[in-house]
Every structure is written in C-alpha cells, then in structure tokens.
Amino acid sequence: MGILSASLNRIKPSPTMAVVKKATELKASGKDIISLGAGEPDFDTPDNIKQAAIEAIQKGKTKYTIVDGTIELKRAIIEKFKRENNLFYNEKQVTVGVGGKHVIFNAILATINPGDEVLIPAPYWVSYPDIVLLAGGTPKFIECGEDNDFKVTPEQIEKNINNKTKWIILNSPSNPTGSVYTEEELRGIGKVLEKFPHVQIMSDDIYEHVLYDNLKFFTIAEIPSLFSRTLTVNGLSKSYAMTGWRVGYAGGSEELIQAIGKIQSQSTTNTSSISQAAAVEALNGTQDFIKPRADAFKDRRNFVVKRLNEIKGINCKNPKGAFYVFPSCKQCIGKKDKNGRKIENDTDFVTSLLEITGVAVVQGSAFGLEGYFRISYATSMDNLINALNKIEQYCKDLV
Numbered sequence: 001m002g003i004l005s006a007s008l009n010r011i012k013p014s015p016t017m018a019v020v021k022k023a024t025e026l027k028a029s030g031k032d033i034i035s036l037g038a039g040e041p042d043f044d045t046p047d048n049i050k051q052a053a054i055e056a057i058q059k060g061k062t063k064y065t066i067v068d069g070t071i072e073l074k075r076a077i078i079e080k081f082k083r084e085n086n087l088f089y090n091e092k093q094v095t096v097g098v099g100g101k102h103v104i105f106n107a108i109l110a111t112i113n114p115g116d117e118v119l120i121p122a123p124y125w126v127s128y129p130d131i132v133l134l135a136g137g138t139p140k141f142i143e144c145g146e147d148n149d150f151k152v153t154p155e156q157i158e159k160n161i162n163n164k165t166k167w168i169i170l171n172s173p174s175n176p177t178g179s180v181y182t183e184e185e186l187r188g189i190g191k192v193l194e195k196f197p198h199v200q201i202m203s204d205d206i207y208e209h210v211l212y213d214n215l216k217f218f219t220i221a222e223i224p225s226l227f228s229r230t231l232t233v234n235g236l237s238k239s240y241a242m243t244g245w246r247v248g249y250a251g252g253s254e255e256l257i258q259a260i261g262k263i264q265s266q267s268t269t270n271t272s273s274i275s276q277a278a279a280v281e282a283l284n285g286t287q288d289f290i291k292p293r294a295d296a297f298k299d300r301r302n303f304v305v306k307r308l309n310e311i312k313g314i315n316c317k318n319p320k321g322a323f324y325v326f327p328s329c330k331q332c333i334g335k336k337d338k339n340g341r342k343i344e345n346d347t348d349f350v351t352s353l354l355e356i357t358g359v360a361v362v363q364g365s366a367f368g369l370e371g372y373f374r375i376s377y378a379t380s381m382d383n384l385i386n387a388l389n390k391i392e393q394y395c396k397d398l399v
C-alpha cells in the first residue's frame with residue numbers, strides 16, 4: 001500500500017504538462033521553441049493596478065483579511081456584477097478566492113457527494129473533470145462537435161440530465177475553443193434547465209472581456225428563474241492581465257457562498273491582501289485598456305484563422321472570443337512526418353510538430369475532443385507569423 005489517497009489516484013496528471021515538459025527539454029537542449037500553449041495574456045498588468053498594490057504595501061495592508069474577501073473588494077465585485085452583468089448580489093452572496101480555479105474547486109468540494117454527476121460539455125477546460133473526480137464525483141461529458149461550434153445544445157443537456165446530476169458547467173467564451181454562447185442560445189439552454197431545479201449551474205465567465213465582433217456578453221444568471229442556483233465565476237487573471245496575482249471571485253446563493261468560505265477558512269484563508277487591494281483598483285478604476293487589448297487579440301485571431309485555413313490539412317473555425325483557436329488536424333492523421341514517423345492521433349501530431357518545428361501547441365484530446373489542437377494566440381504577432389510559417393511547412397512535408 002502506498003502513501004497516496006484513493007481520490008488522488010482518480011485524477012491524472014495534466015495532459016498539457018507533457019507538451020510543456022517536452023518544450024522545456026527541447027529549449028534546454030538549445031532548440032528554438034515558440035510556445036502557443038500558454039493560457040495567459042502577454043500584456044502587462046496596467047500601471048494603476050500595480051500602483052494600488054504598492055500603496056497597499058506602504059500603508060501596511062499586509063495582514064490577514066476576512067477569509068472570503070475584504071469589504072472593499074466585495075463591494076467592488078457587487079458593483080461590477082451590477083454594472084456589467086445586471087446581476088444584483090449582496091455581501092453574503094459574493095466570495096473571493098485564490099483565482100477562479102480555487103473558487104470552482106471550493107464550490108465543487110462543498111457540494112459533491114459520492115456518485116453525484118457533473119455535466120461537462122466537451123471540449124472543456126482541463127481542470128473541470130479532475131476537480132470533480134477529486135471531490136468524489138463523476139464527470140459526465142457531452143461531446144460538442146464542430147458543426148455547432150463546439151457548443152452544447154438544449155437537447156443534449158436534456159438527454160444527459162438524471163436525478164444524480166448536481167451541476168452543469170458552462171464556459172463562454174470558451175477555453176479551448178474560443179466559442180461564445182449568444183443570449184438566445186443561453187436562453188434556450190435556460191428553458192431546459194428550468195425543468196430541472198435540482199441542477200446547479202456553474203457559469204465560468206473568466207474570458208468575459210475577450211470578446212470580438214461587437215458580440216454582447218450574456219451570462220446565464222441574467223435569467224431571473226436561474227439566478228439563485230447559478231454560481232457566476234469570474235476573475236482578474238484574463239481581463240486585467242493579472243494571472244500571477246491570484247484573484248478570482250463568484251456570486252451565488254448565500255448558502256453556497258458561505259460554504260465556499262467555510263472550506264477556504266480551513267485551507268488557504270484569504271488570497272493575498274495586496275492582490276485584493278490591486279483588484280479593487282482593477283474593478284473600480286479605469287476600464288479603458290480592456291477594449292484596445294481585446295482589439296489587439298482580435299487582429300491576431302483574424303491573422304491566425306486566415307493563415308491556418310491556408311494550410312493544407314488544417315481547418316479552423318473563426319471563434320468570437322477568448323484567445324484560443326481550436327483547429328482540426330484530422331486530415332493530417334494517418335500521414336508520416338519528414339522523419340518517417342506515423343501520425344496516429346492528435347497527440348502524435350502535436351509531439352511531432354514540436355520536435356520538428358519547435359512550435360508547442362496542445363492536443364484536442366487533452367480537452368476531451370480528439371482530432372484537434374489548441375493554439376493560444378496570446379503572444380506577439382512576430383511569434384505568430386513565425387509559428388504559422390513553420391506549421392505550414394510541417395504540413396507540406398507530411399506524406
């Protein structure tokens with residue numbers, strides 16, 4: 001008998017780590033690597049936010065805070081939800097954690113009993129299933145194909161709900177596909193969910209501000225009948241380029257929000273007091289940089305999608321948000337690379353691409369859909385131009 005718990009054995013190491021590990025090894029051996037794997041903006045945290053953190057240090061805001069967030073930050077979050085999402089929470093209905101991931105983790109841990117099911121549309125963000133497994137639950141995947149832009153339909157949801165279903169997790173704009181649910185689509189999903197009041201809804205809105213083509217963001221808690229059983233998760237990482245600061249938050253029912261705080265009080269306690277002060281400035285201060293940054297991402301998306309579709313063997317949808325594209329590499333499967341290695345699946349494709357060209361991307365199967373790969377275009381245009389040229393040459397050399 002080993003020392004490790006049974007629940008640890010239920011989860012697998014992050015499949016994206018294999019690519020990261022390989023890229024790091026190749027870099028260490030002197031090879032030029034272009035990483036299109038990172039899930040974080042390449043922009044810097046805006047200066048006014050940094051300044052607020054410096055002032056917090058200087059003013060001695062360096063002690064424990066209330067476990068689930070300072071009053072100032074909770075008020076800023078309440079205002080944000082009101083201003084941007086038309087959602088009205090009170091101070092007992094919002095919580096602050098160590099990133100959005102932490103809030104999701106606590107919410108799942110607080111609610112899952114053995115055997116409970118969580119509906120996860122696939123492709124999905126890699127952490128959802130493993131968090132559910134760690135909590136003793138069962139992830140139930142709903143495969144969402146390219147024909148519906150990788151989005152789940154009301155019919156698919158209805159078919160997969162049963163009396164063990166505890167949660168459904170929605171993520172728009174999506175990691176890894178960049179797909180965005182329209183208001184109409186979410187209202188359609190809402191109609192089905194109204195029939196199943198025992199199902200909690202988690203809406204992961206972390207990419208809310210990375211949205212293009214004049215699309216208006218809509219979140220499912222805006223539907224009044226679903227408000228009280230929706231946990232609306234958001235964070236500072238993507239919108240404010242603050243991945244390292246570790247601030248995420250959520251609004252939801254008082255019962256759930258207090259349970260999340262209870263778990264947090266026995267684990268991490270509050271997220272950094274300094275990061276919280278910075279987050280207050282992020283939410284209350286100028287929002288002027290958000291649009292230009294989204295526009296810069298849009299230019300990159302346009303370029304990447306156009307170039308990918310010029311490459312023989314690759315097909316790519318034109319997603320409306322986040323900073324990811326999820327092209328198909330199905331036509332490359334079954335071919336041999338220039339070293340004579342056969343590409344049997346998407347993992348072989350990304351491994352061979354990395355070894356031959358130094359371009360690191362992540363295989364679709366890591367996100368629950370085989371035959372695709374994810375590109376993060378949160379990197380410089382020069383890197384993107386270079387990487388796309390290399391991918392093009394790589395595909396040309398496949399036989």
Ligand code: PLP
Nearest residue numbers: 039099100101125175235237248
């Ligand atoms: N949700 C999605 C879909 C993500 O892609 C990420 C980060 O990559 C997160 C949540 C969590 O971000 P953080 O913990 O930095 O707030």
